[in-house]
Amino acid sequence: MALIEVSNITKVYRVGDLEHWVLKGISLSIERGEFVVIMGPSGSGKSTFMNILGCLDTPTSGTYRLEGMNIGGLGRDELSEIRNKKIGFVFQNFNLIPRMNALENVELPLLYNGVTKRNRRERAKRALELVGLKDRESHYPNQLSGGQQPRVAIARALVNNPAIILADEPTGNLDTASSEDIMALFSRLNAGGITIIIVTHEPDVALYGRRVIRFRDGMVIADERRSPSI
16 A cells, blocks of 8 residues: 555635636555655646645645545644654644753654653653754854754654655755755655655755655646666
């Protein structure tokens, strides 16, 4: 059974009598342990598709199954639980909370799972160590470098032991050296068994993927499996 299966997914926004088709019948599957890069120009539908995979948005029509579960039949609370337990998110701006230090930022998802304070702290420490920030636990976001902030975001995505990490343009605001470090980290996490799905428009990022899916005008125009170039 595939980890992710989508069949004939559409997304249509309606304004009055006008319809804007963002996704036009997407069908594909993603196996557990894949490293997938989704590429396409602005407006191609790639970020909308990722939001649907992450249960942040719902399709207008079609079927989305995650680990065999039909996501379309779930309510808001059930979708929230899936997001918290099965999916880790890394956003372009990282969404770190300025008033919280690195350790507290990483702990945040565990608050919603009823994890005790002691366990939250231990798990957050392990996640920060995994991304190479053991010595930055007490630093606040404005005290972290451009390359360290995304590592905190990745640690936060990892802390609930998700089946999938979804990353939307995670290197978009980084310099070349920091981008390479972050993509190497994603590769190591994938080698450890985590399914990685990254949305990007950067060809250099795509070199790390074992599968590249290209979107244009709301459709998949190419789906290539290959050995990573880096």
